[in-house]
Amino acid sequence: MRLFLLKYILKRILQAIPLLFIISIICFTLIQLAPYDAVDAMTTPNMTKKTIDLIKARYGLDQPAYMQYFYWIKGILSGEWGYSIVTHESITNDLSVRIPNTILLVLPAYILALLLSILLGLIAGANKGKVADKIIDGLSSFGIAIPSFWMAMILVFIFGYLLDIFPILGMHTVGNEESFSDLLSHMVLPCMVLTLSFMPELVRYVRSSTIGQLSEDYVMVQQAYGAASSWILFKHVLRNVLLPIITIVGMSLPMLVTGAVVTETVFGWPGIGTYFVKAIQGFDYPVVMAIMLLSSSLVIIGNLVSDLLYCIVDPRIKGMGE
Amino acid sequence: MAGKKNRRIKQFKDELKRNKTAAIALIFLILILLISIFAFLSPYPPDQVDVTSVLQGPSADHWFGTDELGRDYFTRALFGGRISLTVGILAMLISTSIGVLVGTISGYFGGRIDNFLMRSVDVISSIPWMILVTVVSIYLTPGLKAIILVIGLFTWMSTARLVRAETLSVKEREYVLYAKSSGQSLPKVIIKHIIPAVFPTFIVASTVSIANAILMESALSFLGLGIQQPLSSWGSMLQNAQGNLGNAPYMAILPGLLIVLTVYSFNRLGDILRAVVEPKTSGK
Amino acid sequence: MGNMVKEKNSLLDVKNLRTSFNNGKAKMEVVRGIDFNVQKGEILGIVGESGSGKSVMVKSILGIIPNNAKVDAGEIILDGKHIENLSKKEKRAIRGRDIAMIFQDPMTALNPLKKAGDHLIELLTRVRGMSKKEAKLEAIELLKMVGIPSPETRVDQYPHEFSGGMRQRVLIAMALACSPKLLIADEPTTALDVTIQAQILELLKKLQKENDMSVVFITHDLGVVATICSRILVMYAGMVMEEGLVNEIFYSPKHPYTKALLNSIPRVDGEKMRLKPIKGSAPSLQNIKNGCPFAERCEFAMDKCFKEVPEYKRFSATQKCMCFLTGEGDNLDD
Amino acid sequence: MTETKEKLIEVNNLKKYFPLKTSLFSKNKQVVKAVDDVSFHIFKGETFGLVGESGCGKSTLGRTLNRLYDPTSGEIQFDGKDIANLNNKELQPYRKRMQMIFQDPYSSLNPYMNVEEIIDEPLEIHTTLLKSERKEVITDILEKVGLKKEDMEKFPHEFSGGQRQRIGIARALAINPEFIICDEAISALDVSIQAQVINMLEDLQSEMKLTYLFVAHDLSMVRHISDRIGVMYLGKIVEISKSDELYHKPLHPYTQALLSAIPIPDPIKAQNSKREIITGELPSPIEMETGCRFRSRCPFAKPICAEVDPQMKQVDGEHFVACHLY
Secondary structure, eight states, X not given: OHHHHHHHHHHHHHHHHHHHHHHHHHHHHHHHHSSSOGGXXXXXXXXXXXXXXXXXXXXXXXXXXXXXXXXXXXXXXXXXXXXXXXXXXXXXXXXXXXXXXXXXXXXXXXXXXXHHHHHHHHHHHHTTTSHHHHHHHHHXXXXXXXXXXXXXHHHIXXXXXXXXXXXXXXXXXXXXXXXXXXXXXXXXXXXXXXXXXXXXXXXXXXXXHHHHHHTXXXXXXXXXXXXXXXXXXXXXXXXXXXXXXXXXXXXXTTHHHHTTHHHHHHHTOTTHHHHHHHHHHTXXXXXXXXXXXXXXXXXXXXXXXXXXXXXXXXXXXXXXXX | XXXXXXXXXXXXXXXXXXXXXXXXXXXXXXXXXXXHHTGGGSSSOTTOOOGGGOSOOSOSSSTTOBOTTOXXXXXXXXXXXXXXXXXXXXXXXXXXXXXXHHHHXXXXXXXXXXXXXXXXXXXXHHSOHHHXXXXXXXTSOOSHHHHHHHHHHTSOHHHHHHHHHHHHHHHTSHHHHHHHHTTXXXXXXXXXXXXXXXXXXXXXXXXXXXXXXHHHHHHHHHTTSSSOTTXXXXXXXHHHHHHTTTTOTHHHHHHXXXXXXXXXXXXXXXXXXXXXXXXXXXXX | OOOHHHHHHEEEEEEEEEEEEEOSSOEEEEEEEEEEEEETTOEEEEEOOTTSSHHHHHHXXXXXXXXXXXXXXXXXXXXXXXXXXXXXXXXXHXXXXXXXXXXXXXXXXXXXXXXXXXXXXXXXXXXXXXXXXXXXXXXHHHHHHTTOSSHHHHTTSOGGGSOXXXXXXXXXXXXXXXXXXXXXXXXXXXXXXXXXXXXXXXHHHHHHHHHTOEEXXXXXXXXXXXXXXXXXXXXXXXXXXXXXXXHHHHHSOOSHHHHHHHHTSOOSSSOOOOOOOOOSOOOOSSSOOSSOTTGGGOTTOOGGGGTSOOXXXXXXXXXXEEOSSOOTTOOOOO | OGGGOOEEEEEEEEEEEEEOOOXXXXXXXXXXXXXXXXXXXXXXXXXXXXXXXXXXXXXXXHHHHTTSSOOSEEEXXXXXXXXXXXXXXXXHHHHHHEEEEOSOTTTSSOTTSOHHHHHHHHHHHHOOOOHHHHHHHHHHHHHHTTOOGGGGXXXXXXXXXXXXXXXXXXXXXXXXXXXXXXXSTTTTSOHHHHHHHHHHHHHHHHHHTXXXXXXXXXXXXXXXXXXXXXEEETTEEEEEEEHHHHHHSOOSHHHHHHHHHSOOSOHHHHHHSOOOOOOSOOOOTTTOOSSOTTTTTOTTOOHHHHHSOOOOEEEETTEEEOOTTO
């Protein structure tokens, strides 16, 4: 059994590698296709041709494409992600500053959304067709239709302009960078937007999963043996509902980077989202590709992680190897 | 054939009667379609700049006020709806066509073809849509065509997966086995047996995909990566509104509400279509 | 009904049980006024084709029917106590403890994420108030009792590691866990292969004797009732057509439906004869017509049969039948 | 009589293996031997029954005969011609001569087609008749299976299970085939409806001179309808015999077990009959690599059973058995 599990994990990891490889090739090709020369990022207009050639040779840019790919990959793997052609800053540095900012926003919002969704989804699913369900389900199908930026604007208007209780821009008030409470008050609105925009789909998922489980035979069997509905819901159904959520959680891993592009833009939050949008607007190809590569890798890793978690938690998958 | 269609229409009507919100959603969709088609009937041309009435609140003359250039906001919203709906519908056509094609082929033929197509789907869906769509759009001249293409060409993966799963289950049904065992030709098996069975999935997927395309378009336009001036969509109007949120909050209301109601209505339409088209395989 | 001896031995008495489903548009009456009783220590067979309402009927007694179903019971007396008007909570206390049930599809009847043993342990701790440790030992004992080899390891395995027959044994062990007075078996062998079916039937017979339970065995298979039951109810379209001891039903059936049913199955031994099918198909439950539900398919049907529902006629202390054609003590055979 | 019988189907050493999903690490490809070296024949005009429990490969055998699956190896002679390796085009004339009736009356008819379109399908493939002529054929065949002309316009969901099965039979008979494979054709029906369908199949057989392969798990029904019966266990046919003889003198221990497990619808006989209940359950078909596959449950298993796979032996007349006891 253990052996099978190890084999499976190894197999899944090996499967993910070609996928990562292909993604990296796509990114590389897109960079090559882009109407700019990678060396531009490292040169200034007043450099001589000789100097430029020297720099090219140093970074292997005078070599054929496949060699360049090789250098590029080597750089990626050793944490050397290149330079922005707009700001000439190191992308690695920029990312290492901005990723924690995004995580700071997304992680609490996601966790909160997940917990609330499980709770509301269970309530709705267990009371299918009753008032509670109608309210929860109705609100979530409405919520799915609300663009997050619009929700953000509404909240900004209400809490920022009308009531003026929360700041609406950035991470810190100027001159108050060290204050934790200042940071918190900056976080409130964007976190609220993210939580509300993550929730509707999660709620619907938990609800339909609960309804599905409640119609399973084993629920009827438990009823036939005198178990109370709350007992059945928490001791039997809950587990079956939570299990597939692991998959969803795993697959949400890339959201730590790209989950808040729009929201960050509205609130001017200095995370990956604003970085990315600025790069797109300024045709900053190396930055765009770096983010693309990073987020796609996270998708693949997220899928991998959720598969592995699932396989550890679900007894049925362990048995399949026999 | 006629009998079958009538039955479907009757079921559709029954479902509408039972489901009041769905009926309202449908009426709203018809309305929004009509008024965006007949938007030109509005007394104000959408681009008429009027510096004398800049950023006016709602009034009898301008029901939803005017924007920073004094253009009638209501008229602009109607024309914006044209763009948003066009993007939604055309992008849906592209994306569901590709999705159904890839899904059916993949599911029916299985083996290497399936493997290849599904791995491609995996690769494309590994790139978060926001990133993918924006990256591709920088290689195209921005505009209406680009945004339709970009959304259409890169959002078909979930439809393909759904259709594939459906095809896989249909092809093991005994009536398909019968057709094969009687020597029915491959194209006919697909046309007579597979496509009709996949059709409901296709219908539902397409309404949902219109809704998603409208949402995507609005997000992209809001970020300034979608529809460009002088054209405007609901999304780009909201981008505009963001700058004026402090002094003209009403500008954020109308386009936003229109997006929400349209998307919601398309989703509801998908729900009732799902209820209607799901085949009665059992007589129970 | 006035038979005093019978009343005394009666474990379960059901009078005028009705169950209907409401699916928004139409009301379907699935169980249409059923009277029957279960004697102590007997195996009562309930035979019927699909749609006869046999399964809904027993689920109505237990109160485990879907929300859109409505049960309207005249009387349900379990061991001398009326249970038809009990509150939800009181009814729950009966389930598992006094009446246990096993189901048709053993593949889906166990929670896939819980070990086989946990199903038992949960029940033993909840109903019999055992400690977890005691419960586990008892669970192993129960698994042994239902013939599961190496129960010590099996107790810690998940349902997917059991075959269909073994899962049905686990379910039987659950049923036995609280030594119920009555075991309801709803087509427990239909989903199993014949050789496995034979094993399960044998096991049920043995356990019934050892534990002195009553069993209600629901099936569509006449071979199975002949093998295991001592008394039979024949159901059709939500009503009991005929009731009698197993020999009475098989060797001197009174109701045309019972006879037709017996004629429509092939004999395993003896000469091959052409089968005598019942014409037509089962009636729709949605628009119930007047008269005897079987009239449309009955070869002896008269005008009267389409107008009113026949009264029951008694043929012996144990046999009764619902048909105009048969007089009391009569025999319909030509 | 026996000598003059003509064989319509002759199957020699037929194998159908399905590859298991291979993991990246196991070098030897695992297969499920669903049909493993099976030989038998079916005479013209007879009904050959194929019984066995779930997972024994009886349905796979039927579907391989029909070339719904490509055989792994072996011969399938149809009227003297080996069709095991024909391609689709070459198969076409044989497809006209054999038809299939399926188990599930719900999934065997396309819910999007009406009865006319459903029955028209084989006619359109295999005949050159005009649409109006085909309509006539359909009208005739519907009457033959006890349905009305008006039913042509209806859709499958408007019929009961038994009626649906009639539509399936009508579809199979429309092009006047010679050989019909009934794949659990009555298993999903109620007892009283089963008899209707069985009688109809019998009538149609004598009327249209049909040959049946009747695949089912219900031994008593199979015995009723079949002239000869083959018993399958884990991909092998273990015994073939005339149906009465199989019942009165079963040779293979598995056949004996199967027979004694059938519940007899006769209380006195049921109580008196001594039932030999075999213990244990179907082993995984992947595990039993060598020897007799029934040995794990066989009360008479000997050492040789674990080593040598018993070959089919003729015991007398038309009674064959694959067991080391004989």
